[in-house]
Amino acid sequence: MEAKPEKPFITREASEKDLIAVMNINRICLPENYTYGFFEMILHSYPKSFLVAEIDGHIAGYIMCRVERILSRFQRFKISKAGHVISIAVLPEYRKIGIASSLLKNAMKVLREVYGCSEIFLEVRVSNIPAINLYEKIGFIKVDIIKKYYIDGEDAYVMARELTNID
Numbered sequence: 001m002e003a004k005p006e007k008p009f010i011t012r013e014a015s016e017k018d019l020i021a022v023m024n025i026n027r028i029c030l031p032e033n034y035t036y037g038f039f040e041m042i043l044h045s046y047p048k049s050f051l052v053a054e055i056d057g058h059i060a061g062y063i064m065c066r067v068e069r070i071l072s073r074f075q076r077f078k079i080s081k082a083g084h085v086i087s088i089a090v091l092p093e094y095r096k097i098g099i100a101s102s103l104l105k106n107a108m109k110v111l112r113e114v115y116g117c118s119e120i121f122l123e124v125r126v127s128n129i130p131a132i133n134l135y136e137k138i139g140f141i142k143v144d145i146i147k148k149y150y151i152d153g154e155d156a157y158v159m160a161r162e163l164t165n166i167d
Helices: 016-029 036-045 099-113 129-137
Strands: 010-013 050-055 058-071 079-090 119-125 141-146 156-162
Touching: 010 099, 016 036, 016 050, 016 058, 016 079, 036 058, 050 099, 058 099, 079 099, 099 119, 099 129, 119 129, 129 156
Parallel strands: 079 119
Antiparallel strands: 010 050, 050 058, 058 079, 119 156, 141 156
16 A cells, blocks of 8 residues: 655646646546547636646646536526536545545635536546545535446436535
8 A cells, every 4th residue: 555645735726737647647547538639628718627736746636627507406497607527536546635625625616706606516426435425525415317427338426516605
């Protein structure tokens, strides 16, 4: 088992120079991968909510979000501006030190304060219990299930929360 880093991490906005490292984390951690152009488009479109966690100059994790208009999951018959967590990942050797939680909370704050979102949502594999537990701890609830969402046929939970009272 590898030792956890002693030094603290910083969370900051991603830049174009971070994209290759972000793509490598995506490929290591997740079966769903995106093209460089997709990462670049999200970075340019929503730069304040594309964040990285850095330890000693190395990218340890990232979150990328976009803003969408959706039918609110919390207010009946209302179109809502919502943050959509497209992807979040932390390298295995840097897990369980608060990076994912920090990335998510910082993204939620930016989505509310900068982009004017009133809620946030994401999709998560029904088998990804550690991620589901993290999201629930941060106040997300399961609002839907999408059958065969992933390319391998696995279902996804849609989890969401209102963007109020972010600690």
